[in-house]
Amino acid sequence: MADDGENVSVMTVKEPLDLIRLSLDERIYVKMRNERELRGKLHAYDQHLNMVLGDAEETITTVEIDEETYEEVYRTTKRNIPMLFVRGDGVILVSPPVRVGV
């Protein structure tokens, strides 16, 4: 068996949380409930998907309906947080960075 951190490229993902473990110290994308998205460097996580993200950017998407045209207007608000603790129950999806050369 491959050791933690060694032979990452040949290390097979045996359980879903391995995917998160392989993303430690990398910038990840997290899709949260309530139309929120986070991007940040994954410092730590646990089995609940509680996470500590460094240099995090939060993107909040809101939909407003134009009162005259009834068009849906999507508005995104961003903010930066140097260090962020995320409670796991709000997490929907975690995606590692796009690996170059795959």
Added chain:
Amino acid sequence: MSRKEALSSFIQQIHGRPVVVKLNSGVDYRGVLACLDGYMNIALEQTEEYVNGQLKNKYGDAFIRGNNVLYISTQKRRI
């Protein structure tokens, strides 16, 4: 085959297969099932995110937290 065996054999069969994962929110994820665990946490490869049937996003790998999962269904062929 007992009912429990039928479930675990389904889960074994779908490893490495293209699947559709539907979340409670109605969002669909199509991709190749890498693995899943007892919480129904799912690791997908070559993931495509569909909202209202429209492709919204692609992820190389994606981890989906099990509590959001409505169902996992097999997909004959990628669309």
